[in-house]
Amino acid sequence: MELEVDGSQVARIVAWVRAALPYEACGLLVGRADADGRVTVVRAELARNATTEPAEDRYEVHPEDFLASDRAARAEGLDVVGVWHSHPDSAARPSRTDLERAWPGWSYLIVGRAAHADLHVRSWRVDENGDAHEERLCEPLTESRTEARVAGRDHFGRPSVTIAS
Amino acid sequence: MTRATLRLPTPLRAFCGGSDELQLDGGTVGELLGTLVAQHPGLSGRILDDAGALRRFVNVFVDGRNARGEGGLAMAVPQGAVVTIVPAVAGGAS
Numbered sequence: 001m002e003l004e005v006d007g008s009q010v011a012r013i014v015a016w017v018r019a020a021l022p023y024e025a026c027g028l029l030v031g032r033a034d035a036d037g038r039v040t041v042v043r044a045e046l047a048r049n050a051t052t053e054p055a056e057d058r059y060e061v062h063p064e065d066f067l068a069s070d071r072a073a074r075a076e077g078l079d080v081v082g083v084w085h086s087h088p089d090s091a092a093r094p095s096r097t098d099l100e101r102a103w104p105g106w107s108y109l110i111v112g113r114a115a116h117a118d119l120h121v122r123s124w125r126v127d128e129n130g131d132a133h134e135e136r137l138c139e140p141l142t143e144s145r146t147e148a149r150v151a152g153r154d155h156f157g158r159p160s161v162t163i164a165s
Numbered sequence: 166m167t168r169a170t171l172r173l174p175t176p177l178r179a180f181c182g183g184s185d186e187l188q189l190d191g192g193t194v195g196e197l198l199g200t201l202v203a204q205h206p207g208l209s210g211r212i213l214d215d216a217g218a219l220r221r222f223v224n225v226f227v228d229g230r231n232a233r234g235e236g237g238l239a240m241a242v243p244q245g246a247v248v249t250i251v252p253a254v255a256g257g258a259s
Contacts, residue, residue, distance in 0.1 A: 058257035063224045063231065066251050079175050087258035098256035103176035
């Protein structure tokens with residue numbers, strides 16, 4: 001499993017995450033899903049957080065924003081292929097709530113900020129049993145490298161992106 | 166009976182042969198979803214609960230209007246309408 005996303009799109013997400021602190025930010029990933037399991041993100045989009053629970057640790061993409069993104073994506077021959085959201089005060093791994101509410105088939109990109117340290121970006125997919133599987137982040141080969149460097153490895157050797165605070 | 170276009174999000178397409186949209190008959194949202202799950206039973210539990218009501222984590226929009234505020238399953242579906250199933254996209258850090 002791979003999620004191909006340009007660093008410029010990751011940088012957009014990180015900017016939205018920083019602007020929303022201390023609350024969670026969320027949005028959608030628009031692109032293409034190939035039959036071989038590779039997902040290509042064409043663009044990241046910001047959505048309103050419509051949660052009625054405390055927004056410090058909950059998100060819900062506003063359904064009207066989903067509808068607008070879905071409509072625009074279809075008009076371009078694209079799809080909503082995933083979701084991004086932030087964990088303002090915890091790691092970039094799916095929480096119990098994330099797993100309970102995740103839809104198999106989508107990529108879930110999480111920007112984590114454990115112990116107020118540097119931001120980390122990791123991406124996951126959830127299977128039909130509710131188990132999370134990390135997917136490799138990679139950049140398009142033809143695009144220039146940007147500030148937010150994708151396809152790095154953290155000190156456990158896991159795929160991740162680190163953006164200095 | 167009217168005919169409408171039903172648009173499906175990516176996570177639900179595996180339960181209806183990979184189709185991203187279907188042409189279905191149904192004069193109301195409930196009738197349309199009934200036609201859908203009759204043709205694709207695997208979708209039933211993902212859209213409707215055991216009592217036949219719309220699941221909490223699913224919204225249905227008819228020509229851009231959310232059925233939840235307009236009668237729910239009883240909301241009328243006009244001829245040629247575009248009906249979109251919008252899954253709740255939610256989670257959180259804890």
